[in-house]
Amino acid sequence: MRDPRYDALAELVLDHSLRLQAGDVLRIEGEAVAAAPLIVPLHREAIKRGAHCYTALDLNGLKEILVAEGSDEQLEFVSPIELRELDVIDASITIWSELNTHSFTHADTDRRQRQLTAQRQFAIRRRDLIASGKHRWCGTLSPTEGHAQDASMSLEDYEEFVFRACHVLDADPVEHWRQVGERLQARADELGSVRELRILGEDTDLNVVVEGRAWRAAYGRQNVPDGEVYTSPVETGVNGTIRFGFPAVYGGSEIDDARLVLEDGRVVAAEAAGGQEYLQSLLELDEGARGVGEIAFGLNYEIDRFTRNILFDEKIGGTMHMALGMGFGALGGQNRSALHLDLICDLRREGEVYADGELVWRDGEFLHDPQPARPAEHVG
Amino acid sequence: MADVLVGFCASVQKGDLVTLESSTLAAPLLRELYRQVLEAGAQPLPRIAIEGLTENVLKFGNDDQLDWVNPARADDIESVDVRINLAAPANTKRLSNIDPARQARFDRSAEPLRNRYLARAAAGELRWVLSAYPTEAAAQDASMSLAEYEDFVFGAGFLDDPDPVARWQEFGERLDRVAEFLATKREFRIVAEGTDLRVGTEGRSWIPSKGQENFPDGEIFTGPVEDSVEGEIEFTYPGVFNAREVEGVRLRFEAGEVVEATATRGQEFLREMIAMDDGARRVGEFAFGMNEAITMFTRNTLYDEKIGGTMHLALGTAYPETGGLNRSALHWDLVCDLRSGSEVYADGELVYRDGKFLNASG
Numbered sequence: 240m241r242d243p244r245y246d247a248l249a250e251l252v253l254d255h256s257l258r259l260q261a262g263d264v265l266r267i268e269g270e271a272v273a274a275a276p277l278i279v280p281l282h283r284e285a286i287k288r289g290a291h292c293y294t295a296l297d298l299n300g301l302k303e304i305l306v307a308e309g310s311d312e313q314l315e316f317v318s319p320i321e322l323r324e325l326d327v328i329d330a331s332i333t334i335w336s337e338l339n340t341h342s343f344t345h346a347d348t349d350r351r352q353r354q355l356t357a358q359r360q361f362a363i364r365r366r367d368l369i370a371s372g373k374h375r376w377c378g379t380l381s382p383t384e385g386h387a388q389d390a391s392m393s394l395e396d397y398e399e400f401v402f403r404a405c406h407v408l409d410a411d412p413v414e415h416w417r418q419v420g421e422r423l424q425a426r427a428d429e430l431g432s433v434r435e436l437r438i439l440g441e442d443t444d445l446n447v448v449v450e451g452r453a454w455r456a457a458y459g460r461q462n463v464p465d466g467e468v469y470t471s472p473v474e475t476g477v478n479g480t481i482r483f484g485f486p487a488v489y490g491g492s493e494i495d496d497a498r499l500v501l502e503d504g505r506v507v508a509a510e511a512a513g514g515q516e517y518l519q520s521l522l523e524l525d526e527g528a529r530g531v532g533e534i535a536f537g538l539n540y541e542i543d544r545f546t547r548n549i550l551f552d553e554k555i556g557g558t559m560h561m562a563l564g565m566g567f568g569a570l571g572g573q574n575r576s577a578l579h580l581d582l583i584c585d586l587r588r589e590g591e592v593y594a595d596g597e598l599v600w601r602d603g604e605f606l607h608d609p610q611p612a613r614p615a616e617h618v619g
Numbered sequence: 620m621a622d623v624l625v626g627f628c629a630s631v632q633k634g635d636l637v638t639l640e641s642s643t644l645a646a647p648l649l650r651e652l653y654r655q656v657l658e659a660g661a662q663p664l665p666r667i668a669i670e671g672l673t674e675n676v677l678k679f680g681n682d683d684q685l686d687w688v689n690p691a692r693a694d695d696i697e698s699v700d701v702r703i704n705l706a707a708p709a710n711t712k713r714l715s716n717i718d719p720a721r722q723a724r725f726d727r728s729a730e731p732l733r734n735r736y737l738a739r740a741a742a743g744e745l746r747w748v749l750s751a752y753p754t755e756a757a758a759q760d761a762s763m764s765l766a767e768y769e770d771f772v773f774g775a776g777f778l779d780d781p782d783p784v785a786r787w788q789e790f791g792e793r794l795d796r797v798a799e800f801l802a803t804k805r806e807f808r809i810v811a812e813g814t815d816l817r818v819g820t821e822g823r824s825w826i827p828s829k830g831q832e833n834f835p836d837g838e839i840f841t842g843p844v845e846d847s848v849e850g851e852i853e854f855t856y857p858g859v860f861n862a863r864e865v866e867g868v869r870l871r872f873e874a875g876e877v878v879e880a881t882a883t884r885g886q887e888f889l890r891e892m893i894a895m896d897d898g899a900r901r902v903g904e905f906a907f908g909m910n911e912a913i914t915m916f917t918r919n920t921l922y923d924e925k926i927g928g929t930m931h932l933a934l935g936t937a938y939p940e941t942g943g944l945n946r947s948a949l950h951w952d953l954v955c956d957l958r959s960g961s962e963v964y965a966d967g968e969l970v971y972r973d974g975k976f977l978n979a980s981g
Contacts, residue, residue: 262683266691271643271667283675291687296667298643300650309657316662320636320694327690 242276244398247407248379248463249280253288255413256377256460257330261289264327269334269381271296277334277381290330295321299338306346306354314350315357325364330375335550340385343491348520351490356577369461370569379405379463380550389488390546397546404464404541404551416459419466423456423538425609427468430454430594436534437593438559440586441482442498447534448476452571457554466539466554471572475504477531481561483582485545485552486513493547494518497582505529506563522563527576532566535559536600537583549581557587557603620750620778621651624703625659627784628748628834633660635700640666645707645752652703664699670709677717677725685725688732696736702747706921708756714862719891722861727896727948733936734946740832741940750834751921761917768917775913775922776835790837791829794909797976798827798839804965807905809930811961812853813869818905819847823942828925837910837925842943846875848902852932855956856916856923858889864918865889868953876900877934893934898947903937906930907971908954920952928958928974 253259265285267278271294278294285292305313343351368374380386380401387397402408406415434450452470459465480500487494495513499506506529511518522528540556553560565579566572586592587603599606625631637656641649649665656663676684695702714722739745751757751772758768773779777786805821823841830836854868867883877900882889893899911927924931935950937943956974957963963971970977 264690271669272646275643275669278669279671279675282672283679286675286679286684289681289684291684291689293689293691294667294669294672295691296665296669298646298649298665298667300646301653301663301665304650304654305657308654310660313657313660313662318636318662318664320664320691320698323694324691 241280244402244407245276245381246280246284247412248402248405249277249284251405251407251412251416251459252281252332252377252379252463253284255416256379256463257332257375259285259288259290259330263290263329265290265292266324266328266331267292267294267334268331269294269296269336270299270338272299273336273338273383273385274334274381277336277379281332295324299342302354303342303346306343306351309354311353314353317357317360321361322364325361325368325374328374331365333376333378334381335378336381336383336386338383338385340389340488340547341491348517352524352577355490359577377461377463378550380548386546386548389548390544392546400546401464401551404539404554406464406541416465420456420458422609423458423466423468426538426605427454427456429609430468430470433594435476435595438481438584438586439589439591439593440584441484441589443479443481443584445477445479445481445501447531448473449534450476455567455570462550462554464539464542464551464554466542466556467535467537469533469535469567469570471566471570471574472531472534473504474530474566474573477501477504481582481584484585485558485583486547487580487582488547488549489521489580492517494582499582501531504531521578521580524564524578525576527574528564528578528580530563530566530574530576531561532564532572532574532576532579533560533562533581535561536605545583552583553581555583555585557585557590559584559586559590559592620773620776621648621655623776623778623783623787624748624750624834625652625655627787628750628830628832629701629703629746631656631659631661631701635659635661636664636698637661637701637703638664638666638695638699639703640668641705641752642668642670642707642709644709644754645705648705648752661701664695666695670713673725674713674717677714677721680725682724685721686728688728693732693735696732696739696745700745702736702745704747704749705752706749706757706919707752707754709754711756711760711918712862717861719861719863719888723891723895723948726861730936730948737939741938746831748832748834749921751919757917757919760919761915763917771915771917772835775910775925777912787830787836791827794827794829794837794839797907797909798825800970800976800978801825801839801841801965804970806847806966808964809852809955809957809961810964811955811957814850814852814955814961816848816850816852816872818902819844820905824940826938826941833921833925835910835913835922835925837913837927838906838908838931840904840906840938840941842937842941842945843902843905844875845901845943845945848872848875852955854953855929856954857918858951858953859918859920860892860951863888870953872902875902892949892951895935895949896947898945899935899949901934901945901947902932903935903943903945903947903950904931904933904941904952906932916954923954924952926954926956929954929956930963931955
């Protein structure tokens, strides 16, 4: 059954995120069953636009078998065929949909991490190609019962939530995201002149040095939905305490109510009401796992609730988030890690943010419109 | 079934790169195959298809898109050691309303990849096995319930036997003996109702198909001398190709080429397929079906061409390991039942009657 909302999401991703052109080679990745409702319209619309399109699909249950039963060599295997694929494609889409988001909960953490680390080689190579302008990529989600369950919603309500967050029910979704781009770009430019941020919230008082770092506006190019501004802070410039009120979900496991103490950019104390052991194991993953790779503000106000999915949670309008681990080289970030653990701090009720001593944010919103505005880049 | 496919059919070895190619409907078997490939110390590479994508290309693609060869799949064909492919359709008639000319153009685009993997297979660099997972669509084509069809599928693979591999080895030895016997002959004459056909095989290899490249299996095939096929043949069963059926097919050959093609139903499609390219008018394969656990026509070539007591011809491309030289984007198997009122002569001598070889070896 064709659902026009899935068609609209597909068109937004192809036209706004990827700016797909006739003759482009496009790869669509995802779990075959969970992502099928979006894969079929994406593929159809890509074909209609004259692109060459193919799928690289996983099947639910296979990685679980690999992590449970594979040898070390199999666990760490990186397909040379897949790596070479990146050289012959112009664009790719990752659909993060899962049928069951908790299928790795009881898997051996170390083995799962090794499998993920191997898998990340493809993503890292792709990130380099994106940074050098040789590749366009977008990550998105097709609603499933599993994600709806995580959000404590029916599938019908969850679909509504997802499509509203993506603004594909708007009359002109592409125009909406273009305007978001203009607004967020102006905000990013303004933040780019800030030397130091101070974030105050419940059990939170954190100083973050961002001097010399570029901020990036995220407006539906690499994620759909989108709506955040982010940078990589100065590696030694994060000090203080922070409490993350929302659970963090990583590799299918949860860390609840994490509190961190940071000194000179490194986590020196970490506790969590739930998943403490898991948090510790992630911090031990490698040298960079205790460093901060990202600091960001979530500005999509259609996303007004926590749904246990980082694609949406990190963009909740009125929140900030911090990622431990991998930083963004293109923004000046130097921290390197296999980890990129996003932790979300709700600033909607008690939050205040000072930029070089001046109050710029209170209770979930920037106080002033950004000045000056300049148009977002239209062609990447 | 997974252990027979991985161990016996594909004999997966440590370190092999193994593609597992099927649709999501085969998920239970795919997971078991994945596990068995890991156990063998090899690396499984899932290549999962979903319904509807081929249809998108055929309906909305321009010529460039119909002709496109996916470089990632070309790399697979070039790089992997083993391909395991399971047919698992949700609807075998999905592509019935596609313009045959566009379908043929699309099929031609797959030809370089097929030629390449057949060449690598012939050179011993690549092993492949084509099998099928029982689905409702396939059961419907066979006019069976899914439960009945599953019994049929497992029976055809001797999987109801306590030791299927031993059964296949024993059957394989019998096929070897028949193939050796056939290899001593130069010319065959097939006589049946509506059929009197001569096929030359001198210098060509007869290959016993013992469960390595198809599963289930049980045929002996060769690539006939390209200009040798002469006479008439009437095929008992409908020919099924790209979701379309052609019934009552009669072909007349002169010097290896089809010079007359008629059908009681689907004649237009038959003629379009034969006109696909130069090789589509010639015979790429000549074979005997030998699997006596397959007795019924089920509209699936994998099984139909192995029905014990039948022979089949394929129009189009030949398997290079037979010595057959014909090349085409087409490979269309058409099956002729020889189980009653039929005779086969080899170099003038009666060697086969009513579905069975007469000498002890068969």
